[in-house]
Amino acid sequence: MFFIGIFGIQNKVKELKEFTDVCCSCGKYSRMKLLYEYNCFHIFFLPLFKWGRKYFLEARCCRRVFEVPDNYIDELLEADTVDFSRLTEINMPYTLCPNCRNYVDSGYKFCPNCGSKLKL
Ligand SMILES: [Zn+2]
């Protein structure tokens, strides 16, 4: 018996929360998404454990992405507004697939989930 495809490691991105606030970098009133990234070890599609958790905030107006520090995440989940002084701007690690709405690594030219071409 071989078990290829039965267990594996996946890198997943989840959307946790959406904020409506003024963007720090372009000044527009906009929507910001709080994203949660983790690596997941699964067997039979059953997630067993997770590690490498990271939180990001994505501003939709200017497509900037900020990393949320661990000591701010609990507070941010409760809050209605975003304190940008506590976030660090990073390069966009993900692209949202226009077809299946999954977040995929921005290094991909085509979506690994549905095969759609990703715009640059
Ligand atoms: Zn902006």
Ligand SMILES: [Zn+2]
């Ligand atoms: Zn897709």
